[in-house]
Amino acid sequence: MQYRLYHPADFEQLYAIEEACFDSVLRFDRHYMKQLTERASSVTWTAEWATEESTRLAGFAIVEWTRMLRGIVAYIQTIEVDPAFRRRGVASELLRLTEDSARQAHATHIWLHVDETNAAAIALYCACGYRRHGHHPHYYQNGHGAEIYAKPLGKG
Template identity: 35%
Template sequence: MSVVEVTVRVREYRKGDLEALVALDEVCFAPEFLFDRPSMRRFAETRNAVTVLAEVDEGSLAGFVIAHLERMVSGVRGYVITLDVAPEHRRAGLAGRLMQAAEDRVSAAGARSMDLHVFAENEAAIRFYEGRGYTRSGVRRGFYGLGLDGYLYRKLLHAEG
């Protein structure tokens, strides 16, 4: 059995990427968790967005992460809107590379922490985020809709100073 080498390139979002993001989101999530096209555009293209893509081989989209920089009274934080990885590219380290890229970018912009919500029943995602140093800091009932609770997770990106 031969091993096929896959080249992965991480890059910034461009406006022409929107349709590919919407299409991948439809593959990755059940309908109740999907973003419609206008929402995806708003999330990916807003002024405070950190949108990073992972492409394989000839430019095929393998995954992406959208995070926002949020300025608060207590300082700047990052907030992950969504992390999508194509099923055929899961468990290969791609989600970790995307999250690291987003964390690096929001940290460089002054964020002290990164927050996110994860569906309370998504055990694989919970294990992934906890493995990256995120800790559960709360629960938001109905975050994803009636009966679909979300856990709030936070990771400190650098020491308070």
Template identity: 50%
Template sequence: MNYRLFQREDFDDLYAIEEICFQPPQRFTPRYMRQIIASQDSATWIAEHNGHMAGFAIVEWTQQIAGILAYIATIEVLPTLRHHGIGAELLRRIEGSANAEGASQIWLHVDTENTAAIQLYERSGYHSRGRADHYYARNRPAAIYLKHLV
């Protein structure tokens, strides 16, 4: 497995994974996806398997009164390649990018029914910080997780 930062020519392959992993209305639009990837306050990591994109992760950060706070926009891995540690490594990579930008904390929303993702976050040191009812389309709730970065 090869891990690297996003390059502009990766977008079509990246968005194809978005279309596989999420159905409307949960899917990001291409315009929104391009916007967050292009931001100077974000990092997008790519996982490649045998020369083909296997997954990606996007983290954003913002300056708050208490310091820089990072947010995981998404982590996506092709269904056929899940459970091989790709998501965990992408998570480590985006945490590293957030840490390099001086973020003291990183947080995320996750569908309360996505037990595999919740287990990954909890194994990686994230702690539940509540719930957001009606966060996702069709009134699906999200769990909120937070991790303090070193």
């Protein structure tokens, strides 16, 4: 698996992963997703699977950062792995790269929302050192609440 920064030519493959990961009601729409990847204070990492014949995007993660009163804080907009490539450590590596980028942007903490019923993602974040910091009821379009997970970034 190769990990590299996103470029705009990846968009169709990136969005196909969004479609494979989430029901339509929960998806970012194409316009918003494109905007997320284009924001000045954001980075999108991709995982790419290459064979002799072709290459294919296997996953991606988008992080952005914002200056708050107490310093810079990073937020994971999404992390998604194509179902064919799951449980091979792809998301863990994307998360590691995402945290490195946030650190380079001088973020002191990183946080995210995750659907309260998304056991796979919650297990991933816990395995990667994130801790639960709160709950946001009815956060998602399907009425599900969101758990808030966060991690101090330290030196990495």
